[in-house]
Amino acid sequence: MKTRLFEPIQLGGVTLANRIVVSPMCQYSAVDGVMGAWHRQHLGSLAVSGAAAVVIEATAVTPQGRITRGCTGLYADTQENRLREIISDIRTYSSTILGIQLGHTGRRGSIHRPWDYNFEPLWPDEGGWRTVAPSPLPFREGWPMPEVLSEAGMADILHAFEDSTRRAARLDLGLIELHGAHGYLMHQFLSPLSNQRSDAYGGTIDNRMRFPLSIVKAVRGVWPSERALGVRISATDWLDGGWNVNDSIVFTRELEKVGVDYVCVSSGGMGGLSTALTSEHLRLAEQIRGGTSVAICGVGHIYRPQQAEDALSAGQADFVALGRAFLDNPRWALHAAVALRETPPFPEQYALAAPDKWRGYAVLHDLS
Numbered sequence: 311m312k313t314r315l316f317e318p319i320q321l322g323g324v325t326l327a328n329r330i331v332v333s334p335m336c337q338y339s340a341v342d343g344v345m346g347a348w349h350r351q352h353l354g355s356l357a358v359s360g361a362a363a364v365v366i367e368a369t370a371v372t373p374q375g376r377i378t379r380g381c382t383g384l385y386a387d388t389q390e391n392r393l394r395e396i397i398s399d400i401r402t403y404s405s406t407i408l409g410i411q412l413g414h415t416g417r418r419g420s421i422h423r424p425w426d427y428n429f430e431p432l433w434p435d436e437g438g439w440r441t442v443a444p445s446p447l448p449f450r451e452g453w454p455m456p457e458v459l460s461e462a463g464m465a466d467i468l469h470a471f472e473d474s475t476r477r478a479a480r481l482d483l484g485l486i487e488l489h490g491a492h493g494y495l496m497h498q499f500l501s502p503l504s505n506q507r508s509d510a511y512g513g514t515i516d517n518r519m520r521f522p523l524s525i526v527k528a529v530r531g532v533w534p535s536e537r538a539l540g541v542r543i544s545a546t547d548w549l550d551g552g553w554n555v556n557d558s559i560v561f562t563r564e565l566e567k568v569g570v571d572y573v574c575v576s577s578g579g580m581g582g583l584s585t586a587l588t589s590e591h592l593r594l595a596e597q598i599r600g601g602t603s604v605a606i607c608g609v610g611h612i613y614r615p616q617q618a619e620d621a622l623s624a625g626q627a628d629f630v631a632l633g634r635a636f637l638d639n640p641r642w643a644l645h646a647a648v649a650l651r652e653t654p655p656f657p658e659q660y661a662l663a664a665p666d667k668w669r670g671y672a673v674l675h676d677l678s
Contacts, residue, residue: 343383413489
């Protein structure tokens with residue numbers, strides 16, 4: 311009998327062979343939004359990790375929607391064509407489901423890469439750009455004031471999501487995950503801390519959900535029905551007066567109504583990224599799962615196979631997504647299969663390093 315972690319799961323019209331997904335992880339290594347040699351080896355390695363799906367890093371739908379100058383985009387032919395080349399290479403050796411996370415940063419954009427100035431603002435004389443937001447509130451004290459989005463500006467962004475989705479549909483991608491978490495634009499509209507509008511897009515929770523739901527509806531409308539659509543959310547801002555888990559349950563129910571197949575539950579981002587423990591994230595995921603019927607993905611500092619298995623067995627999530635665990639160990643899912651006494655699908659080229667072929671395996675891998 312298979313463990314929960316290695317059972318298949320259906321997300322809309324897409325079947326994942328197991329319940330392990332490689333989380334989207336920014337590499338900050340693109341040029342004008344175009345992927346390069348780093349992305350080719352990075353994604354190629356993860357495609358033979360044993361995970362059922364690999365979600366390509368947060369990818370902007372407009373130049374203004376990038377986090378840094380090194381972030382990827384899917385708003386130009388050059389970007390689409392390069393990604394097509396990378397996917398074509400991957401398909402010669404891997405059938406892993408490939409997905410992409412689409413988003414817009416809003417006021418959290420135009421910043422330096424982490425290894426340059428640790429996510430500090432990128433000012434105009436450094437090549438930065440004017441950011442946009444629901445309200446005239448900078449992300450942090452001392453940061454640039456964003457431009458308030460008009461309804462026309464919101465319509466332009468919505469159309470940009472549609473365009474990027476059409477580009478994704480032309481590629482061999484099985485799922486799209488929309489980035490509605492971590493203080494980026496969709497989250498900025500949701501949270502009363504960043505959305506202080508007095509029009510139809512601010513005030514009540516219904517109004518604050520209006521634009522994010524419009525984006526989701528637009529994407530679902532042009533994304534093939536047989537392919538999966540997910541949304542990553544911050545379940546709570548961890549701040550007084552902010553977005554909270556009860557709001558997230560309401561939002562998730564609305565997402566399900568418009569055809570979302572799964573919701574990935576993270577947290578934080580209004581004052582920086584969350585440092586919540588795994589147990590806290592999974593408790594949030596469990597609450598949302600208990601209040602809705604859409605598939606729930608658990609994330610956040612999951613690194614041991616038994617930890618992931620226990621979360622699924624306890625009903626805290628339906629599947630899990632891991633990021634840094636795969637950066638540290640690109641074969642995490644293969645080793646997890648061994649640790650949980652499943653049969654790992656080692657690529658033929660790596661078979662000599664499998665546990666039944668190499669005595670060093672037991673010494674180096676204690677992933678129980």
